[in-house]
Amino acid sequence: MVDIRFQEEKNLEINQIDVLISSQDLTPRVKQLMDYIRLYEEEAPRILPIKTLDRIEMLKVKELVSLDVEGTRLILDTLKGRQVTTERLYKFQERLNNPDFIQVSKHGVININHLEALEASFSGNMLAILTGKRKVDVSRRYLKNLEKRLGL
Template sequence: MVNCRFELNPQFSATEPEVIVRAASKNIDIEELITYIEQYQNQTISSKILPVKTNDQLIMLKTDAIILADIQQSTLLIYTLEGTFTTSETLIHFAKRVDNTNFIQISKHAYINLDHLLSLSDSFSGNMTATLVKNIKTDVSRKYVKSLMQHLGIK
């Protein structure tokens, strides 16, 4: 039988609880519980909400749903699992606000979310083509290929 209880501690932040697991011994059930808690913690960290101002509204995007951010002329196109959104935000400002190690710059005009990268293929003159979910394709500039490969752990 599992004994669970909640203890109020005003020294903790309301958004950052502390979870302690106590047991007589560390068995498979305890390991599964710890794994579950860690997975939940990782999910809440990765699904940060990013407010984005479009022409007529302010939308809240989950960062883990963002596939690609691409500047075309002076407009930033944000491709997500739900659709594409446009904003006048700069790519540099967007990248700073996302602040997620899964996002990497692949050209002067684009950042991708590596969680949505399906494949890379050689293109012309040292460039590559990145294929992302929803059949989105974008160019990886020769200048950024090396850092992308390092980020992916490939030499």
């Protein structure tokens, strides 16, 4: 259970926020909350340089719909088409530093700002329908995190 309270502190400077997390132990859940707060504090980049085979492309993060790993390649599906890079998925997610990008499978990440619907799939998994009728599999293992992020 999470109890959230606000306490006014007049001795803090303007725009200064002090966050204290109290718990009996430093559990994985507490660490996850601390990481989430740190992510909030850091400004997510709006444009990311993407190194492709023959050039460096400047990608607007808001146009990024999904990420998918195919072998040693990372496929970036954007509103303007596809970009291919050899960057590792976890490294790219670190550079993104954006809570709107949710991992939905071992090899896939979606931008929830482009999520239009979730449908049941015949395999027991879910299917994410994204902007432009793009479809991405959501494995059962990652579904709970997605539902939690969507407030379900």
